[in-house]
Amino acid sequence: MSWLDIDKKHVWHPYNSLPSKASLLGVKKTNKTSIFLETGEELIDGMSSWWSAIHGYNHPRLNEALKSQVEIMPHIMFGGLAHEKAAILSKKLVELSGLNSVFLCDSGSVSVEVALKTAIQYQEAKGLKKYKFIALEHAYHGDTLAAMSVCDPNNSMHSIYGSYLPKHIFTKAPELGFNADCSASIAALEETFSKYHKECAGFILEPIVQGAGGMRIYNPIFLEKARELCSKYDILLIADEIATGFGHTGKMFAYEWADIKPDIMTVGKGLTGGYMTMAAMITSKNVSDTISNSKLGILMHGPTFMANPLACSVAIESLNLLEETSWKKNVLNIEAIFKEELQNAKELDLVKDIRNIGAIGVIELKDDTYAQEIQDYCVKKGVWIRPFGKLIYSIVAYTIKEEDLRKIIKTMIEAIKSIEK
């Protein structure tokens, strides 16, 4: 039995059946922005492993960071003990975000859980019983139960779990488009806040790009309004930067497009350059002080692998690389290439919309039935993308070569054309 047969029989994959009904490609190794399959083919990576491998794979500096750390200390519990790498990483995150207090945890979804708990504890510390959250339609904040409860209620995940999930307040998502008029969604937001502010601890959103819930790029004005309303009603603004963070939209964090600061931020995905599972929840000093000076006086969370030193050391080196390389210039180049090449998809019959920002390029189809077919076509042509529903998109490493990026986009478009024929 080959290892792929064992996998098919015993191993769950994301959003899949067991045995898998969808085809699975065996990966032998990676290098830079290439994936090498067991069958010998090389695929150019158009997904950067779900937005995480921002420097490409097997970067010598990141490899070395892990190798040297494993000799020093692979892991140590974080309860009652501290280590240097966690401090160095947290200092960097504080400097980049302008926030103050860092909670290092295991994955994006967990950082969202911690953010929601933090917001509730903040309100409780002020003597307020506020247990609901405001969230956006089309939102995606993760797969654990509390994170899922603030995801778009109309994507079926909510209905699957019946009455188990807490009910939150959903408000109209900002209109599609970086320059779009968002007066309608802002009016809805004002109404939501005035109606529900007494019950709500926080407002969680993905700044500028709503990712897995629809790859929706929106106007920074909406964020300014969100900040204003949150401050007015003392509802914490939670910026979920797990997908958008570390340069994906052309700013280090997407909320910088609006010249605002959140009260709480979550980061993950690109944090370790795609090497290790790690995320962080970062808050203002006001939030951590309020909780720490409350009657309870502590934040009630503490995972076994909190601040894992291997993950910390590779995250530090990934942030060093960002500082030292001209990531901003690279992302701007990528943006220009997406903009140019995606024009060729605009007039196709199947295409509803094209949009792009930073290292993110999206073709939205009118129909959601072609995702698998398009993926298969691209793989055959040496390109790895993984569309979902109507969305054929690519998010690339900042180190990708221009010719490879052009090939990814051209192949996506060819794939759509092949269906139109």
Ligand SMILES: *Cc1c(COP(=O)(O)O)cnc(C)c1O
């Ligand atoms: C991926 C993602 C998450 C969940 O992160 P995991 O590491 O998959 O748990 C949460 N929020 C956003 C915006 C994401 O893109």
